[in-house]
Amino acid sequence: MADPKGFLKHGREVAGRRPVDERVKDWDEVYPGGIGRALLPIIQTQASRCMDCGIPFCHSGCPLGNLIPEWNDLVYRDDWDSAIERLHATNNFPEFTGRLCPAPCEPACVLGINQDPVTIKNVEVAIIDRAWDDRNVKPQPPEWLSGKTVAVIGSGPAGLAAAQQLTRAGHTVAVYERDDKPGGLLRYGIPEFKMEKSHVDRRIEQMRSEGTVFRTGIEAGVDIAARSLKDRYDAVVLAIGACEPRDLPVPGRELGGIHQAMEFLPQANRVALGEQVEGQIVAEGKDVVIIGGGDTGADCLGTSIRQGARSITQLEIMPRPGEERPEGQPWPTYPMLFRVSSAHEEGGDRVYSISTQQFLGDEDGQVRALQLVEVDAGFQPIEGTEREIPAQLVLLAMGFLGPQQPGLLEQFEVELDQRGNVVRDSAYATSVDGVFVAGDAGRGQSLIVWAIAEGRSAAAAVDRFLTGSTALPAPIPPTARPLMA
Numbered sequence: 001m002a003d004p005k006g007f008l009k010h011g012r013e014v015a016g017r018r019p020v021d022e023r024v025k026d027w028d029e030v031y032p033g034g035i036g037r038a039l040l041p042i043i044q045t046q047a048s049r050c051m052d053c054g055i056p057f058c059h060s061g062c063p064l065g066n067l068i069p070e071w072n073d074l075v076y077r078d079d080w081d082s083a084i085e086r087l088h089a090t091n092n093f094p095e096f097t098g099r100l101c102p103a104p105c106e107p108a109c110v111l112g113i114n115q116d117p118v119t120i121k122n123v124e125v126a127i128i129d130r131a132w133d134d135r136n137v138k139p140q141p142p143e144w145l146s147g148k149t150v151a152v153i154g155s156g157p158a159g160l161a162a163a164q165q166l167t168r169a170g171h172t173v174a175v176y177e178r179d180d181k182p183g184g185l186l187r188y189g190i191p192e193f194k195m196e197k198s199h200v201d202r203r204i205e206q207m208r209s210e211g212t213v214f215r216t217g218i219e220a221g222v223d224i225a226a227r228s229l230k231d232r233y234d235a236v237v238l239a240i241g242a243c244e245p246r247d248l249p250v251p252g253r254e255l256g257g258i259h260q261a262m263e264f265l266p267q268a269n270r271v272a273l274g275e276q277v278e279g280q281i282v283a284e285g286k287d288v289v290i291i292g293g294g295d296t297g298a299d300c301l302g303t304s305i306r307q308g309a310r311s312i313t314q315l316e317i318m319p320r321p322g323e324e325r326p327e328g329q330p331w332p333t334y335p336m337l338f339r340v341s342s343a344h345e346e347g348g349d350r351v352y353s354i355s356t357q358q359f360l361g362d363e364d365g366q367v368r369a370l371q372l373v374e375v376d377a378g379f380q381p382i383e384g385t386e387r388e389i390p391a392q393l394v395l396l397a398m399g400f401l402g403p404q405q406p407g408l409l410e411q412f413e414v415e416l417d418q419r420g421n422v423v424r425d426s427a428y429a430t431s432v433d434g435v436f437v438a439g440d441a442g443r444g445q446s447l448i449v450w451a452i453a454e455g456r457s458a459a460a461a462v463d464r465f466l467t468g469s470t471a472l473p474a475p476i477p478p479t480a481r482p483l484m485a
């Protein structure tokens with residue numbers, strides 16, 4: 001156990017972000033010198049607040065089953081080598097989750113029943129960043145090769161986790177990615193100010209040294225047919241994400257200046273890293289309206305601020321959540337709360353219980369305004385509350401419907417569920433023999449932590465399929481939803 005009286009002596013303290021005025025002028029992470037280093041002066045004290053309570057509910061809050069009390073104790077005792085070993089035992093990429101996870105473990109922390117919970121996510125990122133700084137993250141190539149081959153389609157967190165586990169188990173793994181670089185939404189969705197891409201690059205290098213092969217710029221189902229994949233590989237893992245965006249088919253949708261978030265963000269990410277994008281969608285000098293109040297919307301907000309938007313309004317049809325746990329969402333569940341992301345600290349207005357009736361255009365066919373109406377608890381328009389707000393750029397961030405069906409999924413003829421996600425059994429196997437699925441493609445739009453957990457679990461299932469047994473850990477069955485959707 002860390003300090004038995006730690007939680008009595010110390011309050012919760014998190015890493016301080018850079019001043020808003022400074023950080024909106026660049027694309028770097030919002031923490032000074034990287035969050036892991038920023039945390040070092042306080043993190044042992046924070047880890048000492050862990051009570052090592054007999055039944056660590058934080059484990060059930062974390063989809064990866066991270067061994068949280070163990071590494072809290074090791075950090076407190078200054079044993080960073082053992083801490084990273086325990087962290088990597090359950091999580092291939094803690095630098096991703098330590099920066100980007102909504103940390104469902106924290107509302108499940110026992111200390112959180114009547115005090116502020118342990119800063120679990122901060123301890124996680126401090127451990128991995130220090131391990132990289134200490135050159136303590138080394139490639140782990142397999143000691144022998146099985147002679148079996150696996151194609152992983154998609155290089156988001158699910159594909160990367162599956163590929164790393166399978167490579168380490170001795171299989172020959174090729175990751176196919178249609179983008180020019182691997183990483184999935186980690187690279188082209190999530191902005192640099194939330195996670196610098198150097199973190200993704202470093203992991204890809206580690207994976208290459210272990211033997212994973214990356215074939216980028218190849219769209220499976222177009223550049224290589226499903227049949228060829230089945231013929232060339234002993235198993236296939238579909239980790240193609242859920243990238244079909246939800247649209248807003250109201251009058252005026254055809255006007256210019258209305259774009260999906262995932263048209264806007266990848267371009268901005270490329271430009272932030274020095275690439276040129278012809279005809280880039282930019283927020284500079286515009287009134288920007290973002291439709292959708294989630295993570296993707298917040299990423300559009302922070303990006304629009306950095307591009308120099310004149311005004312930014314983020315619209316959400318749901319009512320504003322409260323600041324305290326709602327009665328129906330008791331500890332240790334993950335509550336719906338009013339949360340302030342780093343982008344929200346930087347500017348913009350958030351409007352709740354509001355719906356878009358139509359987009360209004362100018363004589364050139366460009367959007368100039370939105371007609372909005374307030375809605376009641378059943379999302380019905382409230383008469384007399386109609387109003388217009390100006391917009392020359394509208395970004396749709398209303399979530400995703402499921403994986404792309406034309407191409408690969410149609411060629412494989414895998415069974416889909418009613419929502420369009422790939423059906424899988426308790427071993428992540430699809431309806432087609434030898435074809436498995438992991439991450440958002442099977443689960444529906446979700447989180448990085450779930451994608452990693454599913455990638456690890458699917459790898460264990462594939463290993464068993466190929467060899468008859470497996471020593472790979474499998475954190476969760478596909479139906480699991482520990483404490484959070």
Ligand SMILES: Cc1cc2nc3c(=O)[nH]c(=O)nc-3n(C[C@H](O)[C@H](O)[C@H](O)COP(=O)(O)OP(=O)(O)OC[C@H]3O[C@@H](n4cnc5c(N)ncnc54)[C@H](O)[C@@H]3O)c2cc1C
Nearest residue numbers: 154156157158178184185220240241439440446447448451
């Ligand atoms: C803007 C945005 C911000 C987000 N922020 C967060 C956050 O802060 N925290 C969090 O936990 N989650 C966040 N999420 C959700 C999270 O990114 C996803 O849940 C996660 O990336 C899913 O991982 P995945 O590996 O299943 O799929 P993806 O990351 O979507 O990767 C799928 C990959 O497959 C490739 N692909 C698809 N079809 C083919 C094909 N036929 N051939 C070859 N390659 C193909 C795609 O190009 C892509 O690279 C965010 C999502 C978005 C859109």
Ligand code: SF4
Nearest residue numbers: 062097101103105121
């Ligand atoms: S991965 Fe997410 S849920 Fe798990 S310990 Fe880290 S922050 Fe918590």
